[in-house]
Amino acid sequence: MAFFDLKFDEGAGIDGETGDYGPYFQSNRAEIYQTVAKHLIEMGRAYPCFCSEEELEKIREQQLAENVNTGYYGKWAVHRDLTLEEVQKHLENNESFVIRFKSMGNPEDNFEIDDAIRGRLSMQVNFQDIVLLKANGIPTYHFAHVVDDHLMKVTHVVRGEEWLSTLPIHYELFTTLGWDLPVYCHTAHLMKIDNGVKRKLSKRKDPELGLEYYMKLGYHPAAVREYLMTILNSNFEEWRIQNPDSNIEDFPFSLDKMSNSGALFDLDKLNDISKNVLAKIPAEEIYDFLLKWAREYKNEIVELLTEYKDSVIKLLSVGRNLDKPRKDLVYCEQIFEFINYFFDDYFEIVDKYPENINEEEAKKILKAYLETYDHNDDQTQWFEKIKVIATENGYAAKPKDFKKNPDMYKGHVGDVSTVIRIAIVGKSSSPDLWEIQQIMGENKVRERVQKLI
Numbered sequence: 001m002a003f004f005d006l007k008f009d010e011g012a013g014i015d016g017e018t019g020d021y022g023p024y025f026q027s028n029r030a031e032i033y034q035t036v037a038k039h040l041i042e043m044g045r046a047y048p049c050f051c052s053e054e055e056l057e058k059i060r061e062q063q064l065a066e067n068v069n070t071g072y073y074g075k076w077a078v079h080r081d082l083t084l085e086e087v088q089k090h091l092e093n094n095e096s097f098v099i100r101f102k103s104m105g106n107p108e109d110n111f112e113i114d115d116a117i118r119g120r121l122s123m124q125v126n127f128q129d130i131v132l133l134k135a136n137g138i139p140t141y142h143f144a145h146v147v148d149d150h151l152m153k154v155t156h157v158v159r160g161e162e163w164l165s166t167l168p169i170h171y172e173l174f175t176t177l178g179w180d181l182p183v184y185c186h187t188a189h190l191m192k193i194d195n196g197v198k199r200k201l202s203k204r205k206d207p208e209l210g211l212e213y214y215m216k217l218g219y220h221p222a223a224v225r226e227y228l229m230t231i232l233n234s235n236f237e238e239w240r241i242q243n244p245d246s247n248i249e250d251f252p253f254s255l256d257k258m259s260n261s262g263a264l265f266d267l268d269k270l271n272d273i274s275k276n277v278l279a280k281i282p283a284e285e286i287y288d289f290l291l292k293w294a295r296e297y298k299n300e301i302v303e304l305l306t307e308y309k310d311s312v313i314k315l316l317s318v319g320r321n322l323d324k325p326r327k328d329l330v331y332c333e334q335i336f337e338f339i340n341y342f343f344d345d346y347f348e349i350v351d352k353y354p355e356n357i358n359e360e361e362a363k364k365i366l367k368a369y370l371e372t373y374d375h376n377d378d379q380t381q382w383f384e385k386i387k388v389i390a391t392e393n394g395y396a397a398k399p400k401d402f403k404k405n406p407d408m409y410k411g412h413v414g415d416v417s418t419v420i421r422i423a424i425v426g427k428s429s430s431p432d433l434w435e436i437q438q439i440m441g442e443n444k445v446r447e448r449v450q451k452l453i
Contacts, residue, residue: 033144098134101129101173110123157183191263192266219331223277226248227269283317354415375438
């Protein structure tokens, strides 16, 4: 949560507890749970159960054989009505026990409750005598939720839809204790399209469900938060279009704009959002983030990033200060792949020459380039020289000229500049080549071209 710049107002943290409603560590709240359990026993709404695991398994097998609901209820709740004397006898035998809730629910009855995301719900009442305190005195989730959230004055409980089936238990516990219910908000599962079929994201199958996935690849926290907000509230994207430069904290988040049918998780969309977010972050900040990520996940490039800090910042800046800035940067792993041509140890020829240019023709173009290359040329002078090389070697000075009369030319100036680009950055497309050369320096440019020749 710290990595993604998400801070909670109160609770148990690495540095201890923060807030006025502690203790927050469950292990320090044993007496509180036991006090409430004792209160429920005094009310006649809780009791000790001495059933062993083997006995509970036998009950379950009988229920399955009779094709009825499994669980501890009704005639199956064998210790529900023990007398005090019987309880005392079990205790004297040092038998292990749990404390169970004595439900008054009738499985024929329903109750209604409002969910802030799903609206009005009608559900079967709870009729199970669920465990409140385990044999070691530790509460179950059901009991801890009700006790803690009441005493800590929790107003909203936001949790996944897999907890909907437990709502009747919590409803009965709250009402039995005479406490106000919090507002429940059951979120939908995250979904994805897999081979054309929509399914739930799975911890086992989908690494993108874990936050470590984004940390290892080096997604910027601001990009991940921006993307998650598009999933969380259906009106966020519309708000972002109207407020392109506003802080995400200014967005009026609302529960009724959350999906109740399963939001679709889309990594391509995350990447698009990441490009837009990073386009607004200064290159110096991206460099700092890249270096921090490298120290954690790609230590072998830390020295390079540190030694060539100024050059890396300049590379990250290419094409970003235009009216329509380039949006090439997505996450750290990709960012380094995007600029690694600058470092000789990582430089490699990735793309092929255009189809109309063979090895010999390419060498001819590159030799002409070296003969005319002047590192002091401005961008216009530099490109004019490439045009001259193109025309002298039978290529059209403009792509549109070649398009009009393809039989008159070998190709066009774009093919010639692609050959030069491949020699210098190893790829057929890149940010502005003249700017890249200015950052690289004349020696490196000449060495790259000469090496390919």
